[in-house]
Every structure is written in structure tokens, then in C-alpha cells.
Amino acid sequence: MAIKDYIRERFFPHMWCPGCGHGMVLNGLLRAIETLGMSKNEIVMVSGIGCSSRISGYVDFHTLHTIHGRALAFATGVKMSRPELNLIVPMGDGDALSIGGNHFIHACRRNIAMTAIVMNNRIYGMTGGQFSPLTGYGAMATTAPYRNIDHGFDIVQLAMAAGATYVARTTTYHVKQMTEILRDAIIHEGFSVVEIMSQCPTYFGRKNKIGDAPEMLEWFKNTTTPIGSKAKQEDPSLIERGVFVQKELPEYCSEYAKVVERAMKGRS
Amino acid sequence: MSDNVKFLQGNEACVEAALYSGMDFFAGYPITPSTEIAEQMAIRLPRIGGTYLQMEDEIASLCAIIGASLTGHKVMTATSGPGFSLMQEALGYAVMAEIPCVIVNVQRGGPSTGNPTHVSQGDVNQARWGTHGDHAIVALTASNHEDLFRVTVEGFNIAETYRTPVILLFDEVVGHMREKLVIPNPGEIPLVERLKTSVKEGIDYHPYLPREDGRLPMSDFGAVHRYNVTGLFHDMWGFPTDNPKIVHGLLRHLVDKIDNNAHKIAMYKDFYVDDADRLLISYGSAARSALHVVENRRSRGERLGLLELQTLWPFPAQIVRERARGMQSVTVVEMNKGQVLEAVKSAVDKPDRVFLANRTDGVLITPTDIRNFLRVIKGKGI
Amino acid sequence: MERCRMVFSGSGGQGVITAAIILAEAAAIYENLTAVQSQVYGAEARGGATRSDVIIADSTIYFPKVNQPNVLVCLTQEAYAKFSPIIRPGGLLITDRRYVTLMKKVDARQREIPMFETVMDKIGKPIVFNICMLGAVIAMTDIVKPDAIMKVLERRIPENFLEMNRQALHLGIELGYAAKR
Numbered sequence: 138m139a140i141k142d143y144i145r146e147r148f149f150p151h152m153w154c155p156g157c158g159h160g161m162v163l164n165g166l167l168r169a170i171e172t173l174g175m176s177k178n179e180i181v182m183v184s185g186i187g188c189s190s191r192i193s194g195y196v197d198f199h200t201l202h203t204i205h206g207r208a209l210a211f212a213t214g215v216k217m218s219r220p221e222l223n224l225i226v227p228m229g230d231g232d233a234l235s236i237g238g239n240h241f242i243h244a245c246r247r248n249i250a251m252t253a254i255v256m257n258n259r260i261y262g263m264t265g266g267q268f269s270p271l272t273g274y275g276a277m278a279t280t281a282p283y284r285n286i287d288h289g290f291d292i293v294q295l296a297m298a299a300g301a302t303y304v305a306r307t308t309t310y311h312v313k314q315m316t317e318i319l320r321d322a323i324i325h326e327g328f329s330v331v332e333i334m335s336q337c338p339t340y341f342g343r344k345n346k347i348g349d350a351p352e353m354l355e356w357f358k359n360t361t362t363p364i365g366s367k368a369k370q371e372d373p374s375l376i377e378r379g380v381f382v383q384k385e386l387p388e389y390c391s392e393y394a395k396v397v398e399r400a401m402k403g404r405s
Numbered sequence: 406m407s408d409n410v411k412f413l414q415g416n417e418a419c420v421e422a423a424l425y426s427g428m429d430f431f432a433g434y435p436i437t438p439s440t441e442i443a444e445q446m447a448i449r450l451p452r453i454g455g456t457y458l459q460m461e462d463e464i465a466s467l468c469a470i471i472g473a474s475l476t477g478h479k480v481m482t483a484t485s486g487p488g489f490s491l492m493q494e495a496l497g498y499a500v501m502a503e504i505p506c507v508i509v510n511v512q513r514g515g516p517s518t519g520n521p522t523h524v525s526q527g528d529v530n531q532a533r534w535g536t537h538g539d540h541a542i543v544a545l546t547a548s549n550h551e552d553l554f555r556v557t558v559e560g561f562n563i564a565e566t567y568r569t570p571v572i573l574l575f576d577e578v579v580g581h582m583r584e585k586l587v588i589p590n591p592g593e594i595p596l597v598e599r600l601k602t603s604v605k606e607g608i609d610y611h612p613y614l615p616r617e618d619g620r621l622p623m624s625d626f627g628a629v630h631r632y633n634v635t636g637l638f639h640d641m642w643g644f645p646t647d648n649p650k651i652v653h654g655l656l657r658h659l660v661d662k663i664d665n666n667a668h669k670i671a672m673y674k675d676f677y678v679d680d681a682d683r684l685l686i687s688y689g690s691a692a693r694s695a696l697h698v699v700e701n702r703r704s705r706g707e708r709l710g711l712l713e714l715q716t717l718w719p720f721p722a723q724i725v726r727e728r729a730r731g732m733q734s735v736t737v738v739e740m741n742k743g744q745v746l747e748a749v750k751s752a753v754d755k756p757d758r759v760f761l762a763n764r765t766d767g768v769l770i771t772p773t774d775i776r777n778f779l780r781v782i783k784g785k786g787i
Numbered sequence: 788m789e790r791c792r793m794v795f796s797g798s799g800g801q802g803v804i805t806a807a808i809i810l811a812e813a814a815a816i817y818e819n820l821t822a823v824q825s826q827v828y829g830a831e832a833r834g835g836a837t838r839s840d841v842i843i844a845d846s847t848i849y850f851p852k853v854n855q856p857n858v859l860v861c862l863t864q865e866a867y868a869k870f871s872p873i874i875r876p877g878g879l880l881i882t883d884r885r886y887v888t889l890m891k892k893v894d895a896r897q898r899e900i901p902m903f904e905t906v907m908d909k910i911g912k913p914i915v916f917n918i919c920m921l922g923a924v925i926a927m928t929d930i931v932k933p934d935a936i937m938k939v940l941e942r943r944i945p946e947n948f949l950e951m952n953r954q955a956l957h958l959g960i961e962l963g964y965a966a967k968r
Contacts, residue, residue, distance in 0.1 A: 143638050148644055180627055184470070194633055194644060199626040201475065202635035202645070203468065204498050211466035214472025214480075219627050222476075243461040327569050393456065401453030412812035412822070522827075534797075582825040582851050583808060585815040618882035772850055 143167045143177065145197050152191055158309035158335030162227070162256050165312055165333075170317035180223050181284035183212040186268060188263050188315075189256040189335075198225075206236030209244040212251055216312050220390035223323065224251035230270035231261050234290050237253035238270070245299035245328055252322045252329045255292055260336035266340030277344045292332040293381050294314030295383075302327035305384040308334040308357035311378060317324075318380065327388050334361070409588040415579040416441035416483075418550040418586050419509060420449060421482050422557035425588065426596060428507070429455035430478040433468035434462055434488060436752040437521045438577040440485035441513035463488035467495040471504045477599060477625035479561055483509035486519060489535070496570055497536035498636045500659060503613075503621060505564035505599070505685055507557075509573045511580040511757065512689075514607060514767045523767030525622045526689055529744040533718050541657060541663030543670060544572040544718040548579060548692040550586040555594060556672065556715055562597035563670060567662050568621050574717060576740070578690035578769050602630065605697040613655075614619035614641040619662050671724055672715035677703055678728055681710025683779075685762075686749055687738035690712040690769055693740040699780075708780075717745065729753040734787045737774055738762045738773055741771065758787060790844040791930050793913040795920075796870050797862030797886075799837050805865055807834075807839035809939050810921055810931065814839060814843045823851040836866040841947050843930055858928060859895070860920060871895075879888030882918075898927070898966045914957035922954035922959020927967050933960060 144167070152305040153159050170180070172400035180198040186205035193200040193348040199222075203211045212224045231396035233241050233255045243255065260278060268278035273289040281287075296304045305318045315333060321327035336342060343349075347356050362368040364379035411421070420442055423431075431446040432440075442770065443459070450457040456473070460466040463484050470480035478703045479705055485494065489510045499506055512522025512528050528535075532544040543563050547553035560571040602622040604628035615621050624630040638643040638652045646652070660723040663670070676699055678684065687695035692713045701710040714721065729735045729749070737746040743761045750756040762778035764770040793810075795803040804826050811824035826839040840853040853905035857878040867887045874880055876894040885903040902919045906912070918940075925931055933956060940952050 156705045175529035177629065178633060194635075197631055199475075199631050201472065201626070202633060202637070204494055204636055205469045207464060207495065209470040213458070213460070213465070214430070214432060214469030214474075215476055217458055217469070217625060218473035218478050219476040222627050239461055240465055244463070260580075280471060371526075397451045397454055397508065400448075400453070410816055412808075412815050578825070578851065582823055583811060584823045584848075584851075585821070693849040693851060700849070769850075769852055771852075771854065 138171060138174075141168050141170055142237060143170060143197055144195055148194055151195055154339045156332075156336065156338040157188070158258060159189055159192060159251050159256055160339070161309040161312065162197065162315070162333050162335055163256070164314035166225070166227075166254070166319050167196070168325060172316070173323060174318055180222070180225060181212070181215050182227065183208045183215065184224045184227050185229075185232040186263070186372070187232045187261070188233060189227055189229035192227045198365070206232055207240060208232070209237065209240040209251075209253065209276050212265055213244065213247075213249055216249055216251055217390060217393065220250075225253055225254065225327045227324065228254060229262075229269075230255060230257040230259060230271035230292075234295070235270045242295070244300040244332065245301040247389040248300060248302050248327045250326055250386050252319070252325075252330045252331065254319070255330065255332045256335045257268065257292065257332050258335045259289070259343055260341040262337045262340050266344060275388065279344075280360075288291045292330065296330035297382055300328075301330045302382065302386050305327035306332040306334070306376070307329070307378050308361055309336060310357040312363075314378065319366065321380070321383070327386060327402040406588060409590070410590065411552070411586050412583055413586060414441055414581055414583050414740065415553055416511065416548055416581065417768040418553050419483070419557050419573070419575070420445040421586070421588055423507070423561070424449060425554075425591075425594070426479060426558045426559060427598070428479040428481050430458075430468040430470060430480045431482065432458040432460050432480075433458070433472070433482050434460055434466050436485045436488045437465070437481045438513055438580050439509060441580070442509060442511070450642060463491040467492045467499070467506070467508065469500075470506050471495065471499050474504045474506050475626045477506070477623075479565070479599075481507045481509065482497070483511065485511050485513040485518070485521070489528060489531065493535040493537075493711075497540065499570040500540045500542070501636050502634050505561045505571070506566055506570050507560050507564055507573060508570055509575065512574065512576045514765075520767040522570060522577065524690060524740060524769050525767065526576055526593070526691065526740040526744070528574060529717055529739075530742060532574050541547040541660045541662065542572065542718050543567070543569055543716075544664060545573045545672065545716055546574045546576075546689045547715055548689055548713060549583065550584050552590070552715065553579060554586060554716065557719065558594045558596070559672065562595075565597040566598055566620070567666065568623070569637055569663060570735075574689070576689045584712040587722045601625070603666050605714065606630075611641040612643045613639060614715065615658060621660070660724060667719040668723065669720065670716055670719060671721035673721060673724055674713040674715070675728070676711040676713065677708075677710060679711040682707055682708045682733050683710070684729060685709065685711045685733045685734045685738055685775070686714065686735060686745070687711065688717060691738045691740050694770050694772050694775055696787035701772065714745070720748045720752065722748070725749055725752040726754065729755075729759075732758065734782055735759045736762050738770060740764055740770055788845050789857060790842065791842045791928065792856050792875070793836060793858040793860070793924075794853050794856040794870060794873070795860045796836055796866035797837045797860075798835075798866070801837070801862050802914070803837055803860070803862060803920075804839045806917040807841045808923045808941070809936060810924070810951055811841045811843065813931045813935035813939045817938050818931050820845055820931075821848050823848045825851055828852065829837040835965070836863065836869045837950025838866070838870065860924065862920070864888065867939070881923060881927070883920075900962050902959060902962060903964060909958055910951060910954055912916050912951060915951055918952050919959035922956040922965035923960075923966065926960040933957070938945070
């Protein structure tokens with residue numbers, strides 16, 4: 138199927154700013170789905186609130202655009218009621234880890250098969266550039282006019298500690314890696330977390346003097362490195378990219394199927 | 406004794422009714438005094454291949470059942486005041502996106518953690534206006550297990566008919582007390598099943614284009630029609646819009662589909678109302694005490710009647726107005742500071758003849774309490 | 788029949804709530820009577836005096852709580868101190884000497900019945916103390932037949948525990964008849 142068959146052209150043009158990284162994530166995601174040859178009817182995309190969450194409107198899947206922070210909870214209901222469906226849950230950094238932080242760690246812990254994509258632009262873009270739990274210490278935001286004193290989460294570490302069985306990080310600069318990671322995350326039998334560092338030139342780049350979209354992509358290129366690279370040893374401040382965890386553990390829906398089996402046989 | 410005769414708690418009766426209705430997906434978070442519902446669901450649902458899901462909080466619980474409803478299941482969650490407060494945003498989502506679901510609130514005393522193991526009816530107005538924005542809502546209640554069973558089944562029927570969340574506003578006394586319940590045979594209470602679209606694959610399906618009768622046929626997630634569902638104002642495709650005409654039309658549809666059918670949704674019971682000269686209006690466990698008083702006074706020749714409300718929202722204003730007409734006094738018996746009282750006052754012709762008999766200390770209002778209120782009202786020369 | 792309003796009280800673990808449920812279920816399902824059972828929950832139910840109310844009647848029961856019991860069972864000193872003042876004048880108050888020392892006269896028929904001692908003597912298992920109590924109550928009140936209680940127990944209890952419960956019930960019934968005389 139051609140890439141454009143996966144989108145709802147009727148609802149274009151999209152609402153993202155020029156230079157926004159989220160369109161690149163959409164592109165990478167659709168390419169991953171295309172390589173898997175998935176049918177549109179077997180994919181459910183559930184999103185929350187924020188710039189990132191608008192992605193669900195543009196794709197021709199079953200799409201559920203929900204409330205702020207709760208996408209994973211809605212997705213859990215969809216998945217548990219129809220385990221054969223493939224769930225993809227794109228979220229922003231504030232959506233997934235601030236208001237939705239609790240649902241995030243619990244979805245990791247259950248190891249329910251779905252793909253959580255955290256489009257991390259380190260800012261609340263939709264509301265105009267307030268700091269998020271990923272903005273990081275010392276950065277500027279409209280609600281941190283004297284620099285941010287909140288320390289950022291490390292999404293990868295958090296997901297690993299909470300029990301996710303596939304955890305990866307990439308950026309919008311590394312589009313080939315992005316597509317490969319998303320493809321593997323989607324076919325992973327368990328809870329997958331993919332952090333994609335995505336640029337918000339409008340509110341993060343400008344405010345923090347990193348520059349426009351090209352400069353921000355350049356910045357992703359220069360400040361990240363493959364996991365375990367020599368460069369990382371020389372410069373520990375570099376952010377590692379790649380697959381951090383990929384392991385097989387019992388998946389939640391199949392565990393629940395065993396509960397049903399035990400209950401039907403009258404055992405405990 | 407046959408298996409359909411049971412001696413059980415109101416909370417357990419609610420579970421029986423939900424299963425009778427075909428509910429097969431429950432998500433919840435334990436909270437007193439509703440916990441027995443979750444416990445029973447955890448036992449019963451896996452046996453029939455259904456899903457019991459314990460979520461991380463009440464917000465997630467309501468979100469999860471909304472997700473499951475979209476794949477074609479009849480769904481339920483159960484909670485009490487603090488959890489119901491947490492659910493309010495997702496409740497509004499179910500209103501806006503028109504997702505059938507049933508939310509049980511076994512009321513405790515509030516505000517806040519309040520009086521967890523004691524009775525109250527303090528969430529009546531929260532059920533009406535807890536979520537933000539203009540909207541219509543359905544909230545039902547019951548005073549005994551037989552009624553609770555029927556009201557619960559009817560709750561599922563209303564949820565499906567109008568594509569709306571339905572709140573079952575029970576209370577600690579009815580939830581926890583045990584009495585006999587004869588479970589109706591299959592078919593004895595008609596069930597409303599999900600109205601599904603007849604639009605074939607490949608032909609445009611408009612998920613939010615109401616039929617002439619106002620109903621919206623659904624298509625399950627995972628089936629042949631792919632569409633968008635959102636909490637934003639949306640067009641007939643389910644796609645977000647802020648077009649004033651569409652916003653106006655959708656809001657009107659959301660309110661009208663409930664309010665215009667208030668007479669169909671109205672459930673109530675009359676006791677000795679026909680020849681009464683004084684009327685009690687009550688609901689939930691308070692109505693048990695009210696009925697006790699009515700039976701007792703009738704045996705002494707007094708013409709006291711009771712209107713027991715089972716539908717609280719949309720408020721059955723017309724029924725209340727008709728019943729109250731010509732009464733010397735109307736006394737609302739409830740366990741809050743007068744939440745239904747205000748609705749009654751605005752419904753009747755003579756609001757100055759409407760009085761409150763209430764109790765708000767976590768103890769079930771007693772027949773003696775009610776008699777004392779009636780004495781005081783009579784003392785006012787009414 | 789006259790409406791029977793009962794309060795069973797004691798401490799957690801004595802099984803007073805279970806006994807109340809069994810009695811009410813027996814009346815409602817096997818005696819064609821109306822019965823309502825309720826209990827106090829929460830912090831009050833953890834330690835301190837446990838209480839369960841049962842009303843049995845041959846007509847509809849509206850108000851489900853008991854304000855003035857005409858049968859009151861107190862199985863701890865604390866429960867006795869707390870609830871004995873609420874008994875209906877002329878009602879029946881049942882206690883067990885093992886747990887309760889009668890302090891003052893109340894306007895009721897007070898019966899001290901050695902239920903715990905008998906259960907330990909004859910069966911040796913304190914777990915069926917509550918069923919013995921139930922036997923004493925039904926013997927003294929004639930509210931339901933022993934057969935109805937047994938039918939409930941058959942529904943609720945694993946078969947290998949049934950005989951022990953039947954024994955406890957009949958010990959209670961004998962004690963109840965003795966106390967009635």
C-alpha cells in the first residue's frame with residue numbers, strides 16, 4: 138500500500154507549525170507500518186491532547202483522540218476488549234509523563250502489547266511554550282522566564298524501571314533509525330516505548346536560542362550518539378540513541394486469557 | 406431452591422443485573438462502599454470470558470471502559486464519591502463522543518474522603534453538573550434490590566438507546582444491606598442491544614450523522630469503517646471543528662437527545678398518591694424510611710402519599726408537578742442539604758409549600774426523623 | 788407474626804456477621820419470610836465492637852436498620868456495654884459467660900448461655916461458636932427452623948465442614964431450649 142493510502146487527505150493541511158518535527162514522526166511511522174504490510178482495519182491509534190496527539194486525526198486507522206494524559210488508559214480498554222488489534226499510542230512529553238505519568242508507568246508494568254510513542258519536544262507547544270517535565274534544568278520557557286529549576290525525566294530510564302519490555306530512543310534527524318525502531322516496536326509482543334526527540338522550533342528552539350528547524354536537527358545530530366559508542370565515553374553529556382531493552386516477558390492480554398481459562402475450569 | 410433466588414447485597418444485585426444486561430467488560434479501582442462490585446466482577450466476568458480490569462485509578466477505569474465500549478462491548482465501572490470526582494473529565498468525554506457506558510456511584514458522605522462507610526445522598530448535583538460545560542446527563546437510583554436490578558438493566562438500555570453515559574447513583578445502605586432478590590428469567594426484562602450501522606464496506610460511514618430519530622448507529626473499532634472519535638467539537642466525520650454552526654448543532658443534539666426524551670427516561674413509583682393530601686418525595690434508601698412512614702400513617706387514616714423517584718436526571722419535572730398539584734404540603738426526604746428539594750421547588754406550581762426532611766450525619770434517616778419534620782411542617786399551619 | 792428485630796454483636800473473628808447473614812438468608816429463602824441484614828463497616832468494623840442487624844417479618848420491611856432490638860446477642864464485654872442500653876423493654880438479651888460479666892439489670896430477659904464452653908468441650912473448634920450461638924437464638928425465638936439454617940449452610944460451607952456445623956447448631960439448640968425453660 139502506498140504511504141498516502143494511510144492518511145486522510147480530506148483532513149489536510151495539518152495544523153502543525155512549519156518545521157515541526159511531528160510531521161517527520163508521522164512520516165516515519167507510516168513507513169514502518171507500510172514495511173509491515175499491515176491492514177488499516179487492524180490498527181487503532183489512541184492519542185491524548187497536545188500537538189503530538191493531533192496525529193491521530195490524519196491517519197486512516199480507527200482513531201481515538203481522547204483527553205489529556207489518558208491515552209494509554211483508553212488504549213488499555215481497547216486492547217483488552219479486542220486483543221487482536223494493534224494499538225499505537227502517540228503522546229507528547231507533557232501528555233505522557235506529566236499529567237499521564239501514572240498511566241505511563243502502569244502500562245509499562247502490565248506489559249500490555251501496544252506501542253507508546255513519546256514525541257519529546259521538551260515543551261508544551263499547543264498552549265504556547267510552557268515548560269514540561271522534559272524541558273530540563275536551566276532551559277527557558279514562558280512559565281520559566283528566569284530559567285527552569287525542574288529537572289527532567291529520562292524517559293528511557295523511567296520506562297525501563299517501570300517494566301517496559303521494549304525501550305528505544307531516536308530523533309527526527311535519524312529518520313531511517315526511527316522507521317526501523319518503530320517497526321520493531323510495533324511487532325514487539327509487549328509494551329514498547331519509543332522516545333523520539335522532536336523539534337519545536339516555534340517554542341523551544343527560538344526561546345532557547347538553538348535556532349530554527351534545520352539548526353535543531355543539527356543539534357539532534359550533534360548531541361546524540363549510538364548506545365555504547367566511543368563518543369559517549371569521551372563525552373558523557375551525549376544522549377544515547379538505539380534500543381535499550383528488548384526482552385520477552387508474559388504479555389498482559391495473554392496472561393488475562395489464562396485467568397479466563399482458570400476461571401472457566403473453576404480453579405484459582 | 407432454584408439458583409435465581411438469592412440473598413445478597415445491593416452491590417451484588419447490581420453485578421447480577423449488569424451481567425443480565427450483557428455487560429462483559431468492567432474496569433475499576435477499589436473504593437468503599439462500592440468495592441463488592443469490583444470483587445464480584447473479578448470472580449464472575451472471567452467465568453463467562455468477559456474482562457475484569459483493575460486500573461491504576463478511577464480516571465483510568467472510566468477511560469478504559471470507554472475504549473472497550475468502542476469495540477462493541479457493554480461496559481461498566483463502579484466507584485464512590487472521591488473516585489467519581491476523578492472521573493468527571495472522562496465522563497464529559499463520554500457525553501461529547503457519545504459512548505455508551507454505565508458508571509455506578511455508591512454514595513458515601515462527602516466532601517473529600519468524608520464518611521467512607523456511611524450513607525449519604527450528597528452527589529446528586531455532582532452527577533448532574535460534575536463535568537464541565539453544558540450537557541445533559543442520565544442518573545438513576547433505587548431503594549431496594551428488586552428495583553436496583555431493574556434500574557441497572559434499564560441503565561444499560563438507556564446508555565445504548567441514547568449513546569450516553571448513565572450514572573447509577575446508589576448509596577451505602579442499599580449497596581451494603583442484604584435482602585432477597587429473584588433474578589428475572591432471560592427475556593423477562595427486554596434488553597436494548599448496540600445499534601450498529603448497516604452501511605457496507607467501501608461506502609462512506611458518517612459516525613456522527615444522526616438518523617432522523619436522533620439515534621447514531623455505531624461501527625465497532627476493528628470493523629470495516631475507520632473513523633475519528635474526539636472530545637473536541639466535531640463534524641459528522643468525527644473530525645475536530647470550531648465552526649460555530651457545527652458547534653451549536655452538536656451541543657443542541659447532545660442536550661436534546663436526553664431532554665426531549667425525559668418522559669421516556671422517567672422512572673418512578675407512586676404510593677397512595679391518588680387520594681393524598683400531603684406528599685412525600687424521596688429516593689434511594691431514604692425512600693424506605695419515607696414509605697415506612699406512609700404505611701404507618703395510612704393505617705391511622707392519614708392521607709399521606711409518596712412519590713419515589715428512580716430517575717433523578719433528567720429531572721422528571723412534569724411528573725413531580727402533576728403529583729404535587731393540590732397537595733397541602735410536599736416534603737422531600739433525602740440525605741443531603743436539599744439537592745432534589747431545589748429541583749422539586751422549581752418544578753412545582755407552589756414552591757412555598759415544599760419542605761425538606763433530611764439527615765446529613767451519615768446515619769440513615771429514620772421514620773421518627775421524618776415524623777418529627779412532618780410535625781414541624783404541620784405546626785407552621787400548612 | 789411479630790416483627791423480629793435482632794442485633795448480633797461481638798468482636799471481629801467471632802463470626803457474628805456471618806451468623807446474621809445465615810439467619811436472614813434462612814428466613815428469606817427457606818421460610819418464605821422477609822428478611823433484611825445490614826452491618827456496620829469501616830474503622831468501626833476493625834476491632835472494637837462488631838454489629839450486625841437482622842430484621843425478620845412476614846410483611847415488607849422498609850426501614851432496614853434496628854434501633855431497638857427485641858433480641859440482642861452480645862459476645863464481648865465491650866459489645867455488651869455498648870449495646871445493652873438499646874434493647875427494647877422486655878426483649879431477650881443473650882450473652883456468654885466466657886466473655887461477658889453482667890453488670891447491671893436491664894429491662895430484658897437476660898440469659899447467660901455457656902455456648903463457647905460447650906463448643907470447646909464437645910467439638911473443640913472455636914470456629915463454629917457462631918453457629919452454636921445461632922442454634923441458641925433460633926431455639927429461644929422459634930424464628931426459623933433448624934432445617935432452614937442447615938440448608939443455608941449446605942449452600943455456603945464445604946461438605947467436609949458441614950457435620951461440625953450441624954453439631955454446633957444442635958448444641959446451641961439444646962442450650963437454647965434449656966435456657967428457655
